Amino acid sequence: MSRATRATPTPAPATPVPTAPAPGRSAPTAPAPSGIRFDGVTVSYGGNVVLDRLDLTVEPGEVMALLGPSGSGKTTALRAVAGFVRPASGRVFLGGRDVTALPPHRRGIGMVVQSYALFPHLKVKDNVAFGLKAHRTPKAEIPGRVAEALELVGMATYAERHPRELSGGQQQRVAIARALAIRPGVLLLDEPLSALDARLRSGMLAELARLHRELPDVSILYVTHDQVEALTLADRIAVMDRARLQDCGTPRELYRRPRTEFTASFVGNANLLPVTVTGDGSVGLGDRPLTVPTGTAAPGATATLCVRPHLVGLGAGPNALTGTVTEVQWRGSTHRLHADVDGHPVMADLRELREPPALGTPVTLHFAPEDAVLLPAGAAGTAGVGP
Amino acid sequence: MLVHSRAGKWATWAVFLLLFVPLFAVPLLVILAASLATHWSGAFPSGPTVERYAAATSGDSLQALTTSLVTAVTASVLALTLGGWAALAAASLRTRGKRFLDALFILPVAVPSVVVGLAVLVAYSKPPVLLNGTRWIVILAHTVLVTAFAYQSVAAAVRRLDPMYEQAAAGLGASPARVLWRVRLPLLLPSLTSAAGLCFALSMGELSATMMLYPPDWTPLPVQIFAATDRGSLFTGAALAVVLMTTTLLVLAAVSRIRTRASYR
Numbered sequence: 001m002s003r004a005t006r007a008t009p010t011p012a013p014a015t016p017v018p019t020a021p022a023p024g025r026s027a028p029t030a031p032a033p034s035g036i037r038f039d040g041v042t043v044s045y046g047g048n049v050v051l052d053r054l055d056l057t058v059e060p061g062e063v064m065a066l067l068g069p070s071g072s073g074k075t076t077a078l079r080a081v082a083g084f085v086r087p088a089s090g091r092v093f094l095g096g097r098d099v100t101a102l103p104p105h106r107r108g109i110g111m112v113v114q115s116y117a118l119f120p121h122l123k124v125k126d127n128v129a130f131g132l133k134a135h136r137t138p139k140a141e142i143p144g145r146v147a148e149a150l151e152l153v154g155m156a157t158y159a160e161r162h163p164r165e166l167s168g169g170q171q172q173r174v175a176i177a178r179a180l181a182i183r184p185g186v187l188l189l190d191e192p193l194s195a196l197d198a199r200l201r202s203g204m205l206a207e208l209a210r211l212h213r214e215l216p217d218v219s220i221l222y223v224t225h226d227q228v229e230a231l232t233l234a235d236r237i238a239v240m241d242r243a244r245l246q247d248c249g250t251p252r253e254l255y256r257r258p259r260t261e262f263t264a265s266f267v268g269n270a271n272l273l274p275v276t277v278t279g280d281g282s283v284g285l286g287d288r289p290l291t292v293p294t295g296t297a298a299p300g301a302t303a304t305l306c307v308r309p310h311l312v313g314l315g316a317g318p319n320a321l322t323g324t325v326t327e328v329q330w331r332g333s334t335h336r337l338h339a340d341v342d343g344h345p346v347m348a349d350l351r352e353l354r355e356p357p358a359l360g361t362p363v364t365l366h367f368a369p370e371d372a373v374l375l376p377a378g379a380a381g382t383a384g385v386g387p
Numbered sequence: 388m389l390v391h392s393r394a395g396k397w398a399t400w401a402v403f404l405l406l407f408v409p410l411f412a413v414p415l416l417v418i419l420a421a422s423l424a425t426h427w428s429g430a431f432p433s434g435p436t437v438e439r440y441a442a443a444t445s446g447d448s449l450q451a452l453t454t455s456l457v458t459a460v461t462a463s464v465l466a467l468t469l470g471g472w473a474a475l476a477a478a479s480l481r482t483r484g485k486r487f488l489d490a491l492f493i494l495p496v497a498v499p500s501v502v503v504g505l506a507v508l509v510a511y512s513k514p515p516v517l518l519n520g521t522r523w524i525v526i527l528a529h530t531v532l533v534t535a536f537a538y539q540s541v542a543a544a545v546r547r548l549d550p551m552y553e554q555a556a557a558g559l560g561a562s563p564a565r566v567l568w569r570v571r572l573p574l575l576l577p578s579l580t581s582a583a584g585l586c587f588a589l590s591m592g593e594l595s596a597t598m599m600l601y602p603p604d605w606t607p608l609p610v611q612i613f614a615a616t617d618r619g620s621l622f623t624g625a626a627l628a629v630v631l632m633t634t635t636l637l638v639l640a641a642v643s644r645i646r647t648r649a650s651y652r
Contacts, residue, residue: 082554082558083557084554084557103557104554104557104558105557105558105559105560105561105562105563106560108560109558110558110559111554111555111558111559113551113554113555115549115551117549117551117552117554117555119552119555119556119570119573119574120574121573121574121576130556130559130561130569131559131560131561134556134559134560134561134562134565135560178559179558179559182559182560188558
């Protein structure tokens with residue numbers, strides 16, 4: 001984005017982008033392997049299964065977000081790639097090589113943890129040089145590589161500081177530089193933005209997106225519980241819940257065509273309504289007939305209807321839903337309307353209303369048939385998850 | 388500050404001084420006064436002199452001070468190495484092994500030092516390991532006595548160490564040895580130095596086990612102080628005590644300077 005405008009005060013080599021090790025330069029361990037593959041990876045702690053038969057492939061150069069609530073197994077999956085947990089069964093591959101039995105320091109990955117874990121006794125430049133020294137990079141190369149990595153995250157001027165003299169966002173950048181300095185094929189990011197405040201977070205998101213454009217060969221596994229981060233950054237999202245992979249697809253697929261109730265409610269907001277299929281293209285919400293694409297669902301089957309709140313309109317129209325207003329929230333540019341339709345809660349995000357309806361008054365909402373998605377009822381253990 | 392009102396603060400200070408002065412300050416001041424006196428028949432000593440200090444810092448006494456310093460430094464270094472090593476090892480053990488090590492290293496604290504002295508004496512008075520009559524038996528006993536403290540304080544620091552640092556280092560490709568030398572030990576440096584100070588101070592003052600073990604050519608200063616007091620030369624003893632106290636404090640101050648520079652957090 002602002003690649004041209006970034007200052008370049010350091011005497012960095014002509015090739016500013018440290019991607020795969022350039023020929024002629026000594027690499028830490030052959031060419032850094034890119035791409036991750038989980039093959040039936042199961043992890044349990046004392047009989048408690050925290051990751052259940054995970055099968056997932058992250059292509060070289062792909063950003064995969066592991067999205068899920070806490071305790072869903074997403075961090076465990078990342079730690080299995082890093083080598084800090086040993087799978088009870090299954091294999092982990094990095095760049096096609098089985099690394100399941102390798103200790104963390106032989107895996108050649110880059111990792112950024114939630115707390116950054118910058119070494120407090122080392123200056124910024126020594127923090128970044130740490131991995132290079134550990135990989136026995138020739139001494140003469142180290143200063144150049146450190147400068148390069150710090151340059152990449154815009155921290156070149158802070159090389160002589162100690163971590164305690166940096167703000168949270170700056171520490172974050174240094175942690176990323178430290179992970180990238182060893183030119184890993186795989187970068188693991190464990191909730192990297194959760195320790196930052198909201199404004200810094202959106203800035204860092206843009207920064208991470210830029211970094212990925214500059215390092216197109218690096219596979220990134222990004223663990224987060226924040227759907228905005230996942231939707232913004234990821235090429236694909238793997239949705240995790242209760243130790244299992246629930247769904248995997250591009251952000252657009254998951255948002256537009258979620259396959260399970262859990263995905264629908266976790267990736268963006270969703271109205272989930274229990275319906276019965278009454279015919280080809282028609283369902284019933286109780287006695288209320290609605291027109292939606294039914295796909296292969298057979299008449300008589302129960303299903304869950306999913307409509308995004310911002311696709312619900314106010315007033316009469318196709319698929320009208322009449323009910324009473326239970327809550328009105330003003331959110332600046334929008335109003336969120338909560339209504340009770342035949343005992344089912346329905347949310348609508350509407351452009352700011354001049355005269356929002358009063359609580360308890362009758363209201364009519366509608367949605368276009370093509371905006372609705374029919375999900376198998378109660379798919380993938382989603383009890384308790386509702387709009 | 389916990390106490391906010393002015394009166395409350397004054398009251399707190401008053402209670403503190405009331406407890407501190409008679410318990411800590413007066414005895415030490417009395418020793419200092421006695422070391423400078425020639426007579427002490429009334430309430431206060433009389434006939435100020437510095438002659439005793441001349442004696443206390445030369446000849447046999449100087450020899451004893453050197454003996455004490457060498458013993459304490461050697462014992463502290465050994466104790467720190469053994470205790471620190473054990474504490475680091477304990478951190479990677481399961482609960483059972485950890486409990487066993489904890490129990491093992493509390494033994495020298497739990498057992499009276501006289502008993503430790505006797506045990507060392509009996510154990511090393513016959514071949515194959517004949518240490519009795521050499522300086523090594525004194526150093527050995529001191530090491531046994533202070534290792535426990537080194538273990539305790541390093542173990543506490545290891546428990547507080549954020550495992551994220553080790554994992555970050557390993558993730559960057561550092562072998563376990565590199566993680567130990569470049570990350571864990573530097574981060575533990577403040578506790579290692581404070582443990583060293585503690586070991587040194589304890590060894591400098593150790594008397595009961597030393598009494599049973601010291602050979603004639605290896606007399607630490609506390610033994611000299613005891614001997615002087617025992618034969619009635621209280622003022623000589625007091626001067627030696629002040630020398631012992633000052634030396635120990637100077638060394639501790641130097642160690643704490645290292646610690647301040649080493650504490651990064």
